Amino acid sequence: MNNKTILECVLTLTKSLNSLYLDATVESSNPDVRKLYQDGLKNTLAMQDEIYQAMKSDGMYDVANVKESEIKKIYNKLIKDES
16 A cells, blocks of 8 residues: 555545544534534544645645636536526
8 A cells, every 4th residue: 555545545534533523513412522522523624634735745635726617607507406
């Protein structure tokens, strides 16, 4: 396994953990427990960003810039489909 594959796996797992923390935070009725989940979510979001930034700086994660005209086109299609 190369570094890119390992980091992609770690990034995917971190994103999954973020989802779990978010669900637990929303569903928690105890303020103390909710705070623990919020702190965990904050930490895993930071971890996800660090992994993403490292991958991006090493050329392992390409970010495509979308033209504003493409965004408007998709937005208009979505608005039209809702009608």
